[in-house]
Amino acid sequence: MRKYLLVGRTGVGKSSFINSVFGEYIAETAKYEACTRVIEHYAYNSPWGDVCLIDTPGLAEDDLECDNKYLGLIQQKVNLKQTFATFYISRLDDTRFRPDEKRTLSRLTEHLGSQIWSRTILILTFAASVPFHRRDEATKQRYEDIRNYLRQITYNQSYNFHDYWLIDNMIEDWADSALPISTIFKL
Ligand SMILES: Nc1nc2c(ncn2[C@@H]2O[C@H](COP(=O)(O)OP(=O)(O)O)[C@@H](O)[C@H]2O)c(=O)[nH]1
């Protein structure tokens, strides 16, 4: 079974992404405060075989102590050597590359090791909140911001995301060409 580690700062739609994949509400989501405080494994039977999605608490929610606690939980509960790929989740509608996103990237790298980025799929949520004519540019910008930042904090190791996906967890049919979400596992 292929295991995918979901990471990203709080509120970007990690748990909602799991619900989109399953087509039902199984991972708790929250509008105003973070609600994923534990590591949860969700097994899913995709058209490309069984996969397991590992939901994690979002970082940069509170203080560093809170981040440390969450990172410790990931280290304790997830066998990183067994994960097939990392889904890094970011909001496409953020208008800039935010300091708390940078902090999330550096804390993840520092605690889990840069190997978590060796096979990463970038998932950009809230895609429907960005007007159609700005989506390509916003995607390119975020992709490069994250990649350049990772390069900077890992002494120039080079990261090319394996793939990137634009999704919207709330609005179905947000794009004419939207593929079924399970296609994401066709890696
Ligand atoms: N419009 C829109 N809202 C979303 C999307 N993904 C998540 N949300 C909302 O954003 C909030 C936080 O989502 P959640 O999945 O709990 O984020 P997490 O902290 O990363 O697990 C919830 O109110 C979701 O309904 C999306 O793609 N589009």
Ligand SMILES: [Mg+2]
């Ligand atoms: Mg969550």
